[in-house]
Amino acid sequence: MTTATARSVAYLAAGILAGAAGFAWTVVALVTVALLSVTQLGGPVFLGAAWLTRRLATAERHRAGWVLGRPLDEPYEPTAPGTVRERVAAVARQPATWRDLAWLVASFPVGLVTGVAGTVLAIVPVATALAPAWLWAVPNGNAPWPLRPLLTTTPGRFAFAAIGLLVLPVAAWLVRALARGVASGARALLAPGAHLRLVNEAARLAETRARVVDAQAAELRRIERDLHDGAQARIVAAGMTLALAARKLRAGGPAVSDVDLARSQLDEALAELRRLVRGIHPPILTDRGLHAALAALAADSPLDVSLSGDPDARHPAAVESAAYFVVAEGLANAAKHAEASRCTIVLTPGRGTLTVRLTDDGKGGADLAGSGLDGLRRRVEALDGTLTLTSPPGGPTVLHAELPCAS
Amino acid sequence: MRIVIAEDLLLLRDGLVRLLTDTGHEVVAAVDNADELLDAVERHRPDLSLVDVRLPPGFRDEGLRAALRLRAGGRDTRVLILSQYVERAYAAELLADGRGGVGYLLKDRVTALDDFLDAVDRVAAGGTVMDPEVVRQLFTRNSRRSGVDALTPREREVLGLMAQGMSNSAICAALVLAQVSVEKHITNIFAKLDLPPADDAHRRVRAVLAYLNG
Numbered sequence: 001m002t003t004a005t006a007r008s009v010a011y012l013a014a015g016i017l018a019g020a021a022g023f024a025w026t027v028v029a030l031v032t033v034a035l036l037s038v039t040q041l042g043g044p045v046f047l048g049a050a051w052l053t054r055r056l057a058t059a060e061r062h063r064a065g066w067v068l069g070r071p072l073d074e075p076y077e078p079t080a081p082g083t084v085r086e087r088v089a090a091v092a093r094q095p096a097t098w099r100d101l102a103w104l105v106a107s108f109p110v111g112l113v114t115g116v117a118g119t120v121l122a123i124v125p126v127a128t129a130l131a132p133a134w135l136w137a138v139p140n141g142n143a144p145w146p147l148r149p150l151l152t153t154t155p156g157r158f159a160f161a162a163i164g165l166l167v168l169p170v171a172a173w174l175v176r177a178l179a180r181g182v183a184s185g186a187r188a189l190l191a192p193g194a195h196l197r198l199v200n201e202a203a204r205l206a207e208t209r210a211r212v213v214d215a216q217a218a219e220l221r222r223i224e225r226d227l228h229d230g231a232q233a234r235i236v237a238a239g240m241t242l243a244l245a246a247r248k249l250r251a252g253g254p255a256v257s258d259v260d261l262a263r264s265q266l267d268e269a270l271a272e273l274r275r276l277v278r279g280i281h282p283p284i285l286t287d288r289g290l291h292a293a294l295a296a297l298a299a300d301s302p303l304d305v306s307l308s309g310d311p312d313a314r315h316p317a318a319v320e321s322a323a324y325f326v327v328a329e330g331l332a333n334a335a336k337h338a339e340a341s342r343c344t345i346v347l348t349p350g351r352g353t354l355t356v357r358l359t360d361d362g363k364g365g366a367d368l369a370g371s372g373l374d375g376l377r378r379r380v381e382a383l384d385g386t387l388t389l390t391s392p393p394g395g396p397t398v399l400h401a402e403l404p405c406a407s
Numbered sequence: 408m409r410i411v412i413a414e415d416l417l418l419l420r421d422g423l424v425r426l427l428t429d430t431g432h433e434v435v436a437a438v439d440n441a442d443e444l445l446d447a448v449e450r451h452r453p454d455l456s457l458v459d460v461r462l463p464p465g466f467r468d469e470g471l472r473a474a475l476r477l478r479a480g481g482r483d484t485r486v487l488i489l490s491q492y493v494e495r496a497y498a499a500e501l502l503a504d505g506r507g508g509v510g511y512l513l514k515d516r517v518t519a520l521d522d523f524l525d526a527v528d529r530v531a532a533g534g535t536v537m538d539p540e541v542v543r544q545l546f547t548r549n550s551r552r553s554g555v556d557a558l559t560p561r562e563r564e565v566l567g568l569m570a571q572g573m574s575n576s577a578i579c580a581a582l583v584l585a586q587v588s589v590e591k592h593i594t595n596i597f598a599k600l601d602l603p604p605a606d607d608a609h610r611r612v613r614a615v616l617a618y619l620n621g
Contacts (some may be wrong), residue, residue, distance in 0.1 A: 263518050267519075270515045271515070274491065278492070283461075283492045286467060287460075287461070288468065296494060296496050299495060299548065300495070300544065300548055
């Protein structure tokens with residue numbers, strides 16, 4: 001409490017100097033840059049001025065941290081190396097550059113007024129509280145009533161001190177509120193604004209999109225390869241077997257065994273295609289939705305699985321598919337690696353999200369970096385969701401997926 | 408016999424029609440959606456309906472739902488469901504009403520012509536036919552269950568064929584065993600799994616599938 005107040009006083013008092021310095025620098029910088037902008041030196045000087053302005057603004061960010069508890073984050077976008085002209089354009093394009101200047105200018109009047117007010121607010125009650133110690137030395141015969149008894153008699157001075165002590169917490173609160181107000185102003189101009197948030201969000205989206213595109217491409221390659229090596233090859237083999245049978249028939253020989261062989265090759269091709277389809281998008285997911293598909297998974301698992309959730313809830317296909325594969329992988333891992341015997345699946349619809357939580361009683365020690373889980377994580381992140389795994393040695397392992405359902 | 412077919416893919420629909428007419432059956436209607444299937448069954452009262460699980464407009468499980476509605480209609484409608492994939496839940500739903508005259512097969516089985524025609528006959532006669540794949544799934548799931556564990560490999564084979572809905576004589580033919588030894592195996596299986604003995608094939612299939620699903 002007292003430290004917060006002391007920091008607030010320091011902040012406000014220092015604001016007088018900081019504001020003056022900031023204002024003076026802004027004026028100098030603007031004039032210099034304006035004068036030199038028509039010469040060759042304009043660009044480098046602008047960049048130098050911007051550099052120093054940023055240093056000053058960052059000092060202000062640290063100072064605001066005295067009051068706000070931690071320094072403000074820097075809002076600058078990294079500028080790519082390039083020609084002076086390009087860098088000037090990049091710096092000038094950033095709102096942060098101009099918001100810094102706006103703060104440096106505004107902080108002068110703001111710092112002056114609040115600095116004086118804060119200092120006075122801090123000194124007056126303290127001085128009043130100490131009245132008996134010094135008032136006797138100050139002659140004030142002309143003070144009007146009611147001040148005269150308060151200032152000139154000993155009991156009056158003690159009463160005056162008492163008033164000071166009563167006012168002290170109020171003054172402290174006022175000083176803190178004032179400092180917070182100024183620091184909030186600094187935050188409004190110096191902290192990262194909507195612009196940087198959007199820039200960062202765009203960068204993040206670009207990155208996840210690139211990952212999704214890669215994952216999709218890898219998936220398509222896998223499907224292509226599976227089709228090529230599996231079903232397609234078997235159908236070609238069946239065709240060859242039939243061609244052979246046709247030749248034998250033309251020659252009047254027996255061809256029953258060849259035809260039977262061709263049929264069994266086709267059966268294998270179909271089984272192969274079914275396996276592939278199940279890996280792409282399980283049919284029951286299309287037919288009946290997530291809950292039914294998970295119930296089928298649970299029934300097929302050797303573990304004792306309990307499933308809770310709304311049987312009739314339908315979600316976007318991509319979400320259902322991701323949730324299905326999360327559970328499928330989780331169940332497979334629990335059965336294969338964790339030596340689990342029980343598993344609980346909980347589906348919770350939230351506000352625009354679907355949460356899938358898988359808990360097993362296995363021996364734990366699972367790792368999200370495993371290949372299967374890593375692919376899942378990519379799949380979930382592609383939907384802007386999150387996949388977390390907690391698996392301490394000794395268990396229990398909890399696989400938790402949050403999937404946004406943009407509706 | 409008189410058959411109604413509901414299958415949305417023209418290629419397969421024509422293939423089935425040709426296959427069944429060539430083998431002496433009469434296809435009284437071949438439709439491509441669930442509503443027309445219900446109409447056709449109402450109008451023609453066929454001995455059997457062959458129904459694809461997925462039908463327009465939704466391409467989900469309209470065919471299966473239509474089949475369940477037909478079965479719930481109170482009349483003894485016989486339905487053989489054909490599907491590109493098997494889902495145990497669907498098998499359980501088809502068997503739920505406890506009456507015979509129902510089957511669930513992968514479309515691939517059509518290529519094993521004799522087996523397929525045999526399945527058609529058995530369902531039309533009020534029996535039950537389950538795809539070997541359904542039975543295989545049930546077995547993998549039950550691999551840990553003590554009852555199934557107690558069976559000898561031969562008994563497990565017999566149990567699998569029983570679950571598919573085969574009669575004793577068919578099991579004899581498939582495993583090249585004498586009728587007597589098949590009967591002995593079945594008695595042993597029922598004793599080991601603690602199932603009530605049942606003579607007619609359909610009640611037996613139900614008991615076995617209920618056990619495996621349990």
